[in-house]
Amino acid sequence: MSTLTICLVIFVVTIIGFATAGKRYSITAVALGSMILMVLTKCLKPATALSCFSNANVILMASMFVVSAGLNKTQMINKITAGIVRMAKGSFQKILVGYVLLAVIMISFIPSVMVTITVVIPLAAAVCRELKVSPSKLLFPIALAGIGSCMVIPTNMVVTQVAQINGYFEAYNYTVQMMTMKDFIICRLPGAIAVLIMAIFVVPRMAPNHQVDDAQIEAKSKTLEVAKLDPVREVIGYATFILVLLGLMFSSKIGIPTWVISTTGALVLAFSGVLKKDEIISSMNLSMVLLFVGSLGIGNALSETGVSELIGSKLSTIVLATKNNYLAGLILFLVPFILTQFMMNNGVGAIFQPLYVMLAQSLGCNPIGILMLATTAFMTSFLTPMATPAIAVVMGMGNYSQRDLLKMGIIPAAFVTVCVVLVTMTLYPIF
16 A cells, blocks of 8 residues: 555544544544654654654744733733723623623634633623623623634734644645735634624624523632732733734844744743743643644645645645636635534644645645635634534523524624635635
């Protein structure tokens, strides 16, 4: 059996593993296990596999997670929440707008939808109790806004995604055009604006009026309390985050590699005591980082054995048959979008981002548009609790049914699809 056939079989098994991952094993274990199988079957050179762990983008991702944890340790969220309640003066609409904006701000600076939702939702639910309004009218719109606006503002989440995608470009030796933060803003902003409009003005009208368990919300709120930093460390937490972001934006001009900037920020937080040793280790999100390492290894193997060329050729045949940018873009968006409603979005991303790099390479087109379709599709994950753990949390705390989620989410999903396909395929056409 040729290495191409062996590699293709392992790749198919990997996709199945991503789709069925759950309580017994994680998608990270599947990715790393597949990479090791590639090495054992001589589809991937050991030196190449080892180099994936030392990839600059891996270091950038891990250190940025630490920098974001430093910001999360400050009292920024509590201060903003107090301001929202003060300015709203009892108005439900103003409260909704305030918490939607808070979710958007948080998701831009903290690299986790789950963390954002579990921090903002209990705070919003507590305000609903004071206003004597059902939290089910408020919780899903806030979660929708947070998920829909993820990776729009050029902050740490965008930095890590750009690094990840560029890592795939390098793995497949297809560096005709590298991803930038500007590409994310251009492609993600229209859909995010559509979601925000839906979340504020449309979705609350379709939301049910369920009663929820106040005791559950109060218990959740207590587990999320953050110990206050002293004034000096509070300032260090804010300043470090801001300076790191500025450094990343202008790294090419100042001549310092991005991974050096982010790692320096993480070290400042460590030596200043903003984050303790165990907090630094837990904040690195090693599961996400190692998932990327495994995906890089798989990508290198697919490239070395010729599987990437084979898959890219088959996909390009399907795309070329449409002979229309917008129809091709719609197909390329809908496939990962549908799948992400039934399996974790990180797993869908780990499958489709490398696949679409192969497709772009086979077509010989600008890969930015195709990759942005895939990325936006797997981030549009709010129609089922299987799509992302954040929706599972909201579903429980808002007492929503699956029918409620579909009723509230299907129109925003349609708007996102139309906006993203039109904008992306106009600016980055395939043909």
